[in-house]
Amino acid sequence: MSQINLNSLKSLVIFKTLYETGTATRTAKDLSITQSGVSRSLAQLEENIGMPLFIRHKKRLVAMPEADELYSEILALLGNLEEMKHSIVALREFGASxxxxxxxxxxxxxxxxxxxxxxxxxxxxxxxxxxxxxxxxxxxxxxxxxxxxxxxxxxxxxxxxxxxxxCEVEAVSLIPLNHSLASKDIITIEDLQDQHLVIPNQPNLAADQLLMQIAQNNIRISGKTEANIAAICSLVANGVGISLINPITAYDLAALDRVVIKPFKPAFNYxxxxxxxxxxxxxxxxxxxxxxxxxxxx
CATH class of the missing domain: 3.40.190.10 (Periplasmic binding protein-like II)
Structure with a gap:
């Protein structure tokens, strides 16, 4: 396939207007250019793409089938350019979208x-x-x-x-509503004696600190359940055990009619x-x- 040279968008706009009006005179008037400029642009375009686009008949230009298809392509191109203009305006106002x-x-x-x-x-x-x-x-x-x-x-x-x-927040205790610790104002490390813990099954700084404190204070827990953090609140609500969790997750996910949220000491920060x-x-x-x-x- 031989190389096609389209020099400028202007020549395509001139062709589009010429196709729509059918005369160089009307095209020149609509685009505020000279009639000779329209004729030169059309001749250059036909030379560049290697085929005629119009038949001259009684002072009018009759579009050939090739011109019909080119016109459709130019409409699509100009539509894309208009969308691009809106995108550029949005980029300027809002940044990357x-x-x-x-x-x-x-x-x-x-x-x-x-x-x-x-x-x-x-x-x-x-x-x-x-x-x-x-x-x-x-x-x-x-x-x-x-x-x-x-x-x-x-x-x-x-x-x-x-x-x-x-942000930085202090971990809170998540406790089943009917649990023996639910009435306490503050939960301490000593309160975890003989309790079943529900902890994250993924790396978690507060959970790691909690387990370290339990070991250092010789606290004996009855057992632990490790779970995805999305399931921890539900496990606690169903009475599996108590948990230490960041308050954002606790208040976002906990069923507050089935659990209570209490401060924990010593404080563990997230x-x-x-x-x-x-x-x-x-x-x-x-x-x-x-x-x-x-x-x-x-």
Whole structure:
């Protein structure tokens, strides 16, 4: 196939108008150019594509079948250009319109969906892909470029990511409503004697600290159930045991008519952050994520 040279969008616009009007005179008037300019543009276009487009008949130009097809293609092209113009305006106003977002389970089931909902209230045209995974996987996914940003458990060690701390909270006790400890104001490490614990089955700093405290204080527990954090609240509500959990997850997922949430001493802290690559640092979507954080349970 021989090479086709289309010098400019202007020649295609002239052809489109000429096709619609049927005369060089009307085309020149509509486009505010000279009639000779219209004729030169058509001759150049026909030479560049290697075929005639019109038949001259009684001072009018009759479009050939090839012109019919080219006209349809040009309409599609100009439509795409119009869409591109709207996209550029949106980019200028809102920044990138697509984001792949990940979050740790402790924030992923309600906290981050609330953020996404708030952002989409501001601009419904954003496209967000959202997934939940362990904190270490969130970091790797953002570092590798498979995701653009992620909510993680801190601390995070990364040489390539910006890490913005979003909150720090104290772990709370999650207790079945009819449990013997449910009436206490504060749960202590000593209260765990002979209790069955429900703990996360994935790496969890507070759970690790709790088990260390139990060992250091010679606390004997009756047993433990390890589960995905999404199931912990349900297990506690069904009387399996008691748990130590971050308050965001506790208030988001717990059936508050079947469990009670109590402070725990000594305090174990959870810190959460938002990670993203440096090229996203000035992005409007990142800004909106940080500006629309839900209220943190006290």
């Amino acid at each position: 697509r984001m792949r977002l990940a979050a740790v389970p402790g924030l992923g089931f309600a906290f981050v969906p609330k953020i996404i909902a708030a952002v989409l209230q501001i601009n419904p045209s954003y496209n967000i892909y959202f997934d939940i995974m362990p904190s270490s996987e969130v970091v790797r996914a953002v570092e590798s470029g498979h995701f653009d940003a992620g909510f993680v458990t801190l601390p995070v060690n990364s040489q390539t990511l910006i890490v913005d701390k979003i 810190s959460f952050g938002l990670v993203y690559k440096r090229n996203w640092s000035g992005n409007q979507l990142i800004k909106l994520l940080k500006e629309n954080l839900p209220d943190i349970p006290a």
